[in-house]
Amino acid sequence: MKRYLPLAALLLLAFASVSFGQPTPTESPSPAPKPAMSRSQIRGRIIATEKKLWEAWKNKDAKPFKANLAADSVMIGERGVAGKADIVKEMASMPCEVKSFELSDFKATFLNSGTVLLTYKGVADGACAGTAIPAVWASSVYVNRGGRWLAASHQETPVK
Numbered sequence: 001m002k003r004y005l006p007l008a009a010l011l012l013l014a015f016a017s018v019s020f021g022q023p024t025p026t027e028s029p030s031p032a033p034k035p036a037m038s039r040s041q042i043r044g045r046i047i048a049t050e051k052k053l054w055e056a057w058k059n060k061d062a063k064p065f066k067a068n069l070a071a072d073s074v075m076i077g078e079r080g081v082a083g084k085a086d087i088v089k090e091m092a093s094m095p096c097e098v099k100s101f102e103l104s105d106f107k108a109t110f111l112n113s114g115t116v117l118l119t120y121k122g123v124a125d126g127a128c129a130g131t132a133i134p135a136v137w138a139s140s141v142y143v144n145r146g147g148r149w150l151a152a153s154h155q156e157t158p159v160k
Contacts, residue, residue, distance in 0.1 A: 046140075051103060060094065069084045074154075107119045117139060118139065118140045134159065135158070
């Protein structure tokens with residue numbers, strides 16, 4: 001019997017550690033992590049956001065810019081460089097009347113797992129301060145911050 005005592009103690013210790021390590025029925029398991037998005041899904045989400053921002057520009061609606069621009073975003077246009085606060089503030093008073101727009105030729109370049117460069121062509125029917133809106137080649141950089149894809153930079157060059 002004495003020679004089985006160390007074996008019994010070892011088995012008891014192993015059983016106790018397994019039993020006490022298991023969650024009790026009242027504990028809820030931690031939620032399963034969200035599956036990672038594919039590059040195709042990310043591309044689709046970013047293009048949808050870009051279209052939403054153009055629609056907001058057309059409608060002079062600052063809310064989508066507040067929601068979809070990174071806090072440290074930089075916008076570059078013919079009037080210079082502007083940050084998120086500048087864009088949101090000027091949205092309602094901008095001197096543009098946009099009837100419609102069309103975006104095409106999208107290309108998404110994944111710079112790393114959290115940064116995507118989106119390039120495309122934009123054509124708008126309308127005028128800003130009495131001047132027809134030119135067609136542009138545009139680029140937007142999107143960054144993943146806290147699981148959300150936000151626009152960090154936007155730049156436009158008129159099509160010649």
